[in-house]
Amino acid sequence: MLSFQGENILSVNQLDREAIELIFDVAKRMEPYAKKHKRTQVLEGAVLANLFFEPSTRTRVSFGTAFNLLGGLVRETTGMQSSALAKGESLYDTARVISAYADAVAMRHPDAGSVAEFATGSDVPVLNGGDGPNEHPTQALLDLLTIDRELNRFDRSVDGMHIALVGDLKYGRTVHSLSKLLCHYKNIKFSMVAPDGLQMPDYVLDAVSNAGHQIELVSQMEGNLAADIVYQTRIQEERFPSQEEANKYRGGFRISQAIYDAHCKPESVLMHPLPRDSRSDANELDNDLNSNDNLAIFRQVQNGVLIRMALFALTLGVENKVQQYETNV
Ligand code: CP
Structure with missing residues (x-):
């Protein structure tokens, strides 16, 4: 036992x-x-x-x-x-x-x-x-529980889902832990949507690939967000070698209701580990999504x-x- x-x-x-x-x-x-x-x-x-x-x-x-x-x-x-x-x-x-x-x-x-x-x-x-x-293992567990619960609302499951991980995949520890946890599930399509220079580390990609999942590495959001789960992340400015380097990426990948309507599926679930950076020149997950039923960020918190x-x-x-x-x- x-x-x-x-x-x-x-x-x-x-x-x-x-x-x-x-x-x-x-x-x-x-x-x-x-x-x-x-x-x-x-x-x-x-x-x-x-x-x-x-x-x-x-x-x-x-x-x-x-x-x-x-x-x-x-x-x-x-x-x-x-x-x-x-x-x-x-x-x-x-x-x-x-x-x-x-x-x-x-x-x-x-x-x-x-x-x-x-x-x-x-x-x-x-x-x-x-x-x-x-x-960040406890964050990965709460993210996975949220994914499971959110997909159940649409009669879908973690096995067979399509997840888009978006933003700073290099320094974002939550996406490292979540990707590794998802290796215990089957037949997942991963879209790794990150600017050049902030892609997912190779050791995580290797783990995902060895688990038999499909991986797409892309450097723009447009056309790559039609996933069951869209998991946005903050640019982890505190982990960059310099503020100047971090500033290159600030505000690059933003999801707003207009982007959601244009590029996500009507049932795409939006997640983010939080905090979201609400400063106007960053703002990777806009407040105009707050009344979107598929915004799961506060259900993640619970x-x-x-x-x-x-x-x-x-x-x-x-x-x-x-x-x-x-x-x-
Ligand atoms: N998600 C997360 O780790 O948030 P805090 O940094 O506020 O703990």
Whole structure:
């Protein structure tokens, strides 16, 4: 029987289709608690150390919310300067210390591989909330759950779908993790729609190709957005070698309602990991799409709480005790 108890969640490479389906099954069971139709204290007395050394709104708050909804407490560290890492403490030592205080750790850090390095010193489960340009496994899981749910509305499924990944595919860690997760599904057509210089890294393309999926690499949006899922991304300016280099791409790939009407299918689902860059010279996903029923960005956000609740329940081994610890609403 598959078990995540005591495990870290560092990379989507750890997950196969059975693991994904287990996580989705537990996430579904979390829905009444996330919607506050029911309450549970299954993690009463447990502490989450929520360590965010890079800016975050959704991941940080939803990890904390998920832990609170299961009855646990959250202790936050935000920014490198508020941690002893700024005094030269190693990730290993920090982990030894934090895991003496906490029952689980959620962590974001600007360096690829940093969360895995931290986990070597931790005695409690560590969940990767994004390590530089490398991976964002919980985002990939919530994206996949959203894709599954959105396609179900149109009697379609992940197997056999057409997905267009759009924008900064080089530095966007969410599209790396999502592409790798989709390798566990069948017969998917990928349109990698990115400006020259920001295409998907070869190691991701190789994984997708080895999984038997079809890949199209294209450098313009026009004519390449008629997919079941159109997943737009922000230009990850903070990861470019210079602002000058980032400015070359700013505002290059924008989706508005007019672009949607001209180039997407009527049932194309629009996704974005958020934040979208709403500055007028960037604006990759226009506000005029906000009333489009197929804009799934805020449903992604809701699914993120379910996924993170499921991962806490699974890694702390309480997934089958949630109901037993129900209290009155
Ligand atoms: N999607 C995502 O990771 O958002 P935050 O940077 O706000 O956490």
